[in-house]
Amino acid sequence: MIEIKNLNFGYYNKAILKNVSLSIENKEFIGIIGPNGSGKSTLLKNLSKILSPESGLIYLNKRLLNDYSVKELSRILSVVPQDTSIQFNFTVYDLILMGRNPYMDNWGRVTREDKVIVEEVMELTDTSKLRDKKVRELSGGERQRVIIARALAQQPEILLLDEPTASLDINYQQEIFELLSHLNKTMNLTILLVSHDLNLTGQYCKRLILLKDGKIFAAGSPEEVLTPANIKKVYNTEVKVLNNPISNKPYVVLIPGKEKKRQRIKPTQKPRVHLICGGGSGKELMNTLHQQGYRVSTGVLNQGDSDWEKAMELGIPVVEIPPFAPICEKSLKDNVALIRESDVIVVADTPFGYGNIDNLKAISGIKDKPIIIVNSHNIKEKDYTDGLANKYWSEMEKRANCYSVKNEDEVLSYLNKL
Numbered sequence: 512m513i514e515i516k517n518l519n520f521g522y523y524n525k526a527i528l529k530n531v532s533l534s535i536e537n538k539e540f541i542g543i544i545g546p547n548g549s550g551k552s553t554l555l556k557n558l559s560k561i562l563s564p565e566s567g568l569i570y571l572n573k574r575l576l577n578d579y580s581v582k583e584l585s586r587i588l589s590v591v592p593q594d595t596s597i598q599f600n601f602t603v604y605d606l607i608l609m610g611r612n613p614y615m616d617n618w619g620r621v622t623r624e625d626k627v628i629v630e631e632v633m634e635l636t637d638t639s640k641l642r643d644k645k646v647r648e649l650s651g652g653e654r655q656r657v658i659i660a661r662a663l664a665q666q667p668e669i670l671l672l673d674e675p676t677a678s679l680d681i682n683y684q685q686e687i688f689e690l691l692s693h694l695n696k697t698m699n700l701t702i703l704l705v706s707h708d709l710n711l712t713g714q715y716c717k718r719l720i721l722l723k724d725g726k727i728f729a730a731g732s733p734e735e736v737l738t739p740a741n742i743k744k745v746y747n748t749e750v751k752v753l754n755n756p757i758s759n760k761p762y763v764v765l766i767p768g769k770e771k772k773r774q775r776i777k778p779t780q781k782p783r784v785h786l787i788c789g790g791g792s793g794k795e796l797m798n799t800l801h802q803q804g805y806r807v808s809t810g811v812l813n814q815g816d817s818d819w820e821k822a823m824e825l826g827i828p829v830v831e832i833p834p835f836a837p838i839c840e841k842s843l844k845d846n847v848a849l850i851r852e853s854d855v856i857v858v859a860d861t862p863f864g865y866g867n868i869d870n871l872k873a874i875s876g877i878k879d880k881p882i883i884i885v886n887s888h889n890i891k892e893k894d895y896t897d898g899l900a901n902k903y904w905s906e907m908e909k910r911a912n913c914y915s916v917k918n919e920d921e922v923l924s925y926l927n928k929l
């Protein structure tokens with residue numbers, strides 16, 4: 512059904528998928544697992560033609576994926592993406608009906624058949640009772656069922672899902688996996704899903720593909736793939752693999768005490784640096800710190816910003832928001848969590864406006880971490896917030912653990928002293 516031959520893909524010249532070859536048969540239920548950044552989502556995006564391989568070939572039903580038009584492809588393959596936030600507040604019915612788009616004429620006329628299929632998929636996914644609700648009023652689990660219903664309304668042969676249970680509680684996680692398993696068995700749907708949950712995928716998927724650094728490290732039945740040796744090599748984590756007596760499937764259990772080992776090696780590592788930047792003000796420093804072995808994180812940054820692009824290129828953790836969007840509550844919270852994991856905060860020579868002032872506000876509230884500020888004497892020229900940035904800046908400068916420096920070389924010498 513799908514044949515991937517020597518697939519290579521990279522972002523900005525950085526190789527991500529390396530020589531991946533894989534055959535997927537009709538009616539398979541496959542889990543793609545692997546650590547953060549191992550290339551799982553990138554693989555799915557290459558399969559759904561969101562990204563194009565640098566080299567290698569992908570065949571779908573013996574025809575090159577590249578030769579399919581978008582409409583043709585969406586009648587065979589549908590995708591449940593990782594980010595399922597819905598831009599507009601549609602009703603559940605209207606959202607599921609959108610799955611029929613690949614079958615509609617140029618005027619978007621809804622046929623009797625479209626309506627019958629929508630009813631069928633609502634029945635299958637137990638979403639009929641939600642039909643008139645607005646999508647934003649749904650719980651996480653309900654929303655995920657609705658998104659799956661929309662994907663099913665496309666009447667695909669293959670369903671690709673990127674972490675479909677990521678933010679769901681244990682009850683909804685199981686419900687989604689049960690639903691997928693049911694669809695796989697009763698509708699002969701081929702399913703390929705990315706997940707971090709070794710136990711759920713081990714329980715429900717018939718085959719697992721374990722990725723490490725963009726390569727297939729192991730592939731086979733859950734019993735073949737979920738071994739302590741594989742998990743140690745790929746995740747650098749000690750586990751015990753037990754047998755779940757109810758399902759007779761492998762069950763992965765963490766061995767306590769791992770944290771102590773981590774702490775022992777920590778003193779030899781360089782400090783973690785969280786870099787506040789934007790508009791290209793931090794990319795050179797980010798590069799230098801990364802090259803010198805500092806563990807750098809950054810955010811909040813707009814996607815497409817040149818500092819964001821640099822972070823992507825280097826593969827460093829970044830809290831991101833859509834292009835031109837102001838910092839929202841969630842991104843702010845994520846950024847504070849990332850800052851809390853760092854040892855020191857560095858503020859690049861960054862202008863502050865109302866769109867990014869919350870980055871400064873966030874660090875002004877974190878008093879227990881050293882802060883290094885580049886070129887602080889110039890703040891008035893970089894304050895586009897009628898003095899708000901200047902206020903946070905002056906407050907921070909009064910602290911004993913705040914260092915104002917003139918340039919990036921001085922940042923490095925301060926970091927060396929810390």
Ligand SMILES: Nc1ncnc2c1ncn2[C@@H]1O[C@H](COP(=O)(O)OP(=O)(O)OP(=O)(O)O)[C@@H](O)[C@H]1O
Pocket residue numbers: 522523527545546547548549550551552553554823824826827
């Ligand atoms: N749009 C992008 N631009 C640049 N680099 C990217 C982009 N998307 C992902 N990457 C990088 O590619 C690598 C693989 O990312 P990918 O999202 O495929 O990994 P993953 O295994 O799905 O990770 P996770 O489990 O964290 O979701 C990472 O180093 C990531 O930083």
